[in-house]
Amino acid sequence: MSEPIISIRNVTKEFSGGVKAVDNVSIDIEQNEFFALLGPSGCGKTTLLRMISGLETPTSGQIFIGGEDMAFTPPNLRPTNMVFQSYAVFPHMTVEQNVAYGLKVTGVAPDEIKRRVAEALEMVKLSHLAARKPDQMSGGQRQRVALARALVKRPKVLLLDEPLSALDAKLRDDMRLELTRLQETVGITFIIVTHDQDEALSMASRIAVMNKGGVAQIATPADLYEQPKTKFVADFIGKVNLLDAAILRQNTKTISCNTKVLGKFDIDTDKTCGSEATIAIRPEKLKLTVKKPIGAKLVCKPAIIKDVAYYGDTSHVIADVDGVMLEVNVQNDSRTGGAGVERGQKIFVSFNPHDALVLTE
Amino acid sequence: MRAALKPGQGPLDYARRPWIIALFAAVLVFLYAPIASLIAFSFNVDKSGVWHGFTFLNYVKAWHNDQVFYALINSITIALISTFFSTIFGAMTALTLWRFRFPMKHVYENFVALPIVVPEICMGISLSMFFSYTGMMSAVRDWIWPLNLINIIFAHIAFSFPFVAVVVRSRLVGFNRQLEEASKDLGASELQTFINVLVPFMMPALVAGALLAFTLSLDDFVITLFSSGPGSVTFPVKIYGMVKRGVDMQINAASTVLIVITLAATLLAMKMLGPGKPAH
Numbered sequence: 001m002s003e004p005i006i007s008i009r010n011v012t013k014e015f016s017g018g019v020k021a022v023d024n025v026s027i028d029i030e031q032n033e034f035f036a037l038l039g040p041s042g043c044g045k046t047t048l049l050r051m052i053s054g055l056e057t058p059t060s061g062q063i064f065i066g067g068e069d070m071a072f073t074p075p076n077l078r079p080t081n082m083v084f085q086s087y088a089v090f091p092h093m094t095v096e097q098n099v100a101y102g103l104k105v106t107g108v109a110p111d112e113i114k115r116r117v118a119e120a121l122e123m124v125k126l127s128h129l130a131a132r133k134p135d136q137m138s139g140g141q142r143q144r145v146a147l148a149r150a151l152v153k154r155p156k157v158l159l160l161d162e163p164l165s166a167l168d169a170k171l172r173d174d175m176r177l178e179l180t181r182l183q184e185t186v187g188i189t190f191i192i193v194t195h196d197q198d199e200a201l202s203m204a205s206r207i208a209v210m211n212k213g214g215v216a217q218i219a220t221p222a223d224l225y226e227q228p229k230t231k232f233v234a235d236f237i238g239k240v241n242l243l244d245a246a247i248l249r250q251n252t253k254t255i256s257c258n259t260k261v262l263g264k265f266d267i268d269t270d271k272t273c274g275s276e277a278t279i280a281i282r283p284e285k286l287k288l289t290v291k292k293p294i295g296a297k298l299v300c301k302p303a304i305i306k307d308v309a310y311y312g313d314t315s316h317v318i319a320d321v322d323g324v325m326l327e328v329n330v331q332n333d334s335r336t337g338g339a340g341v342e343r344g345q346k347i348f349v350s351f352n353p354h355d356a357l358v359l360t361e
Numbered sequence: 362m363r364a365a366l367k368p369g370q371g372p373l374d375y376a377r378r379p380w381i382i383a384l385f386a387a388v389l390v391f392l393y394a395p396i397a398s399l400i401a402f403s404f405n406v407d408k409s410g411v412w413h414g415f416t417f418l419n420y421v422k423a424w425h426n427d428q429v430f431y432a433l434i435n436s437i438t439i440a441l442i443s444t445f446f447s448t449i450f451g452a453m454t455a456l457t458l459w460r461f462r463f464p465m466k467h468v469y470e471n472f473v474a475l476p477i478v479v480p481e482i483c484m485g486i487s488l489s490m491f492f493s494y495t496g497m498m499s500a501v502r503d504w505i506w507p508l509n510l511i512n513i514i515f516a517h518i519a520f521s522f523p524f525v526a527v528v529v530r531s532r533l534v535g536f537n538r539q540l541e542e543a544s545k546d547l548g549a550s551e552l553q554t555f556i557n558v559l560v561p562f563m564m565p566a567l568v569a570g571a572l573l574a575f576t577l578s579l580d581d582f583v584i585t586l587f588s589s590g591p592g593s594v595t596f597p598v599k600i601y602g603m604v605k606r607g608v609d610m611q612i613n614a615a616s617t618v619l620i621v622i623t624l625a626a627t628l629l630a631m632k633m634l635g636p637g638k639p640a641h
Contacts, residue, residue: 053546054545076545080546081547082543082546084539084542084543085539088540088543090543090557090558091562092561101547102547105550106548146543149547153547153548
């Protein structure tokens with residue numbers, strides 16, 4: 001693999017008062033990646049992005065961009081450009097002037113500015129609005145201006161700070177596709193900061209989940225979802241049922257565990273466990289059946305339906321197993337009946353232990 | 362029963378109520394009747410305060426009255442120069458207070474606003490003493506015009522730049538710092554960012570502040586009186602002198618010119634700023 005375009009080495013950012021917003025973080029981001037920094041608010045993801053852009057400097061550590069340590073290079077001299085959360089489109093300039101700004105201040109020839117601005121506006125489909133002022137545009141359009149303004153600079157890395165958070169749901173879906181398309185067309189590295197796991201999962205090729213200033217896990221979306229390393233990651237990415245379990249036996253590839261609610265079963269794992277662990281089961285891996293299902297390996301328990309929330313394509317069912325609430329997702333795959341269960345109904349909850357996961361952290 | 366709303370009337374449609382319209386009208390009359398009568402009587406043929414017929418003669422007389430004419434020129438010159446400097450100093454003060462954190466900032470911030478509340482007479486006396494002690498009062502007497510007005514210009518800058526600072530400062534509160542960051546991120550230097558992003562944002566406040574400084578300077582009497590030497594008379598001071606000697610319609614004529622100048626400046630500024638500039 002070629003040299004990473006961005007290499008963050010042991011970066012720590014301490015704000016006045018001793019709060020460590022980013023604590024000893026190291027991340028390598030490859031050329032042409034669509035990389036997401038994901039985490040709850042206050043986890044340090046935005047601070048990290050701002051340090052990559054040069055709007056903040058780290059307290060310690062190095063940030064290599066294109067092989068050069070730029071931790072203390074001012075933002076105007078870095079090959080990165082940012083799309084701000086508030087878009088930060090200059091209100092006193094037209095769309096065209098906004099996009100041209102970054103080229104003009106760095107002394108690009110007028111002919112080239114004109115050509116590149118036209119090209120960038122074409123790319124974000126705003127050519128027809130070139131003469132507009134930002135206050136005559138919608139939020140979505142303003143964001144496209146911000147995008148064009150950053151891309152026209154042909155940065156090595158495009159940084160996006162919560163780009164979809166201010167858009168309404170429908171527009172957000174469109175923009176999500178648009179961003180992925182753009183990233184493929186321009187072929188530069190995108191780094192996106194988001195607190196929305198759906199956004200990260202659907203757009204990014206790799207995700208760094210951050211928590212309390214540190215990196216909890218870096219993985220592809222599928223690996224994050226199916227193979228979370230910690231309880232935090234499992235809980236933050238998607239929904240999950242977490243069950244405390246006592247470990248009875250550990251063999252080379254399997255463990256036998258005993259959970260209070262679901263009883264004893266064996267799970268495949270290569271983790272070494274102590275006497276206790278957490279078993280994680282995604283809601284869609286649990287099955288609801290009226291009759292007791294047949295299958296030697298299946299773990300099955302009787303339950304009572306406590307609540308059914310209808311979401312159109314799926315229903316989220318809360319099943320009460322001996323006083324412990326388990327969340328079960330049911331596909332509404334027939335047009336009649338929704339989840340096919342109703343509150344108070346007695347039912348069986350079952351799952352294949354293959355689909356459960358052992359978490360030790 | 363409580364008063365009900367009429368059909369189609371919202372709870373905040375106060376402007377449709379007759380008594381409020383009457384109140385608005387009364388306020389307008391109260392504010393503008395004196396000015397209107399001043400302008401009207403500048404066209405009066407007689408100085409008795411009773412309307413005797415229309416004439417432009419007062420304007421002609423005022424124009425040919427060298428003392429009034431030079432006082433007016435002095436006033437406008439002082440106003441233009443002091444406005445220029447107080448706008449720059451005011452903007453710089455506002456930027457400093459907005460941008461930087463430094464020890465005793467609060468104290469400094471309050472002290473800057475002090476000239477706004479300090480009674481003019483106190484400021485006038487202190488400036489007068491300052492110019493006397495430093496010898497400026499007598500020194501400038503023999504200097505050529507407009508340098509002989511320098512004391513008044515200094516005084517006017519001193520009392521009007523805090524007004525500019527306050528106006529600009531309150532505009533800067535609404536500034537989205539990400540605009541500044543975006544500019545730097547796009548490759549602009551500190552200076553380029555200032556000129557291309559911050560100054561355009563401050564522009565409405567700069568114009569408003571400048572207008573404020575201009576009008577404050579133009580009609581200042583107390584401070585000007587204390588800081589001006591015998592040779593340098595401004596328009597308000599001159600008018601005061603003339604009023605002491607009896608009413609003359611020339612004063613009305615000259616005052617009307619002053620009103621027209623300020624009004625024109627205000628309209629120009631409003632036109633320059635355009636309607637409804639957003640604050641972000």
